[in-house]
Amino acid sequence: MSSPLLAGKIAVVTGAGQGIGREIAHVLGAHGATVVLADLDADAARAAAAELGGTGVGCDVTDEGQMERLVADTVSEHGRLDLFVNNAGITRDASLKKMTVADFDAVITVHLRGTWLGVREATAVMREQKSGSVVNISSLSGKSGNPGQTNYSAAKAGIVGLTKAAAKEVAHHNVRVNAIQPGLIRTPMTAAMPPAVFAEREAAVPMKRAGEPAEVAGAVVFLASDLSSYITGTVLEVGGGRYM
Ligand code: NAP
Secondary structure (H helix, E strand, O other): OOOOOOOOOEEEEEOOOOHHHHHHHHHHHHOOOEEEEEEOOHHHHHHHHHHHOOEEEEOOOOOHHHHHHHHHHHHHHHOOOOEEEEOOOOOOOOOOOOOOHHHHHHHHHHHHHHHHHHHHHHHHHHHHHOOEEEEEEOOOHHHHOOOOOHHHHHHHHHHHHHHHHHHHHHHHHOEEEEEEEEOOEOOHHHHOOOHHHHHHHHHOOOOOOOEOHHHHHHHHHHHHOHHHOOOOOOEEEEOOOOOO
16 A cells, blocks of 8 residues: 555644644644644644644744744654645624724734744745745635725735745745635634625535535645645635636
8 A cells, every 4th residue: 555645744734723724734634744733722723633633732823933933843843844834814804994904904914924924934944954845825815805805805815925935935945835725615714704695605606615624625735745746836726616
């Protein structure tokens, strides 16, 4: 029997306490990776790790010191870092008329500063190692622009620019940086949407259904593995054909 696709790989997933991040951690583990599950909610991260395997740790992605520690502790415990998934995210939806500067700053800080810190810290290790893959979770909202999400759409579009710039900086070190743009995925984040809005968005998906977290995780496994060894700076859409 061939060895699992991600055997021996050391992975970190942010925002892994629930939703898509938790499922990414689950599926990476199922493919043989050793996973560090990080979340703002340390108890949720530890509970997920207890169930799925791996290590659960508290980490606020907006905090430079905590992100430095997350990567340093992973390397000191496991000796290397092969995959870093910048998944943590929040929404603070409101129309332009109602959105506050605090709503804007919160979303930009978690998604953009958080992802940038993750990319910086992870690639610092990977470039010395001469191998590694970083996967940034953007959103189709960053491609199309969603009304009520000027903060979130801006942040998710920003992640695409960050991904491409970073990919160009580290490509010659055999380090790859890619982004995934999920469409409408069934998670606690989308469960918070008004049901009528969810139904309307679901009806607009060519495949006529919302996606499952495991369907995003499958794309992460591909970008993490050597199956995608010549792919960097790309944006992979996981949206059932939405906004194709
Ligand atoms: P979710 O269920 O709300 O999970 C997000 C996780 O991130 C939560 O565990 C949350 O912890 C954590 N988090 C929030 N702020 C953090 C911070 N500062 N530091 C560390 N962790 C933090 O959301 P999801 O639906 O799984 O979304 C995961 C990612 O996919 C996000 O980047 C989201 O924007 C993106 N995405 C989702 C969809 C979708 O349809 N669901 C579509 C496109 C893209 P707490 O619960 O403690 O706050």
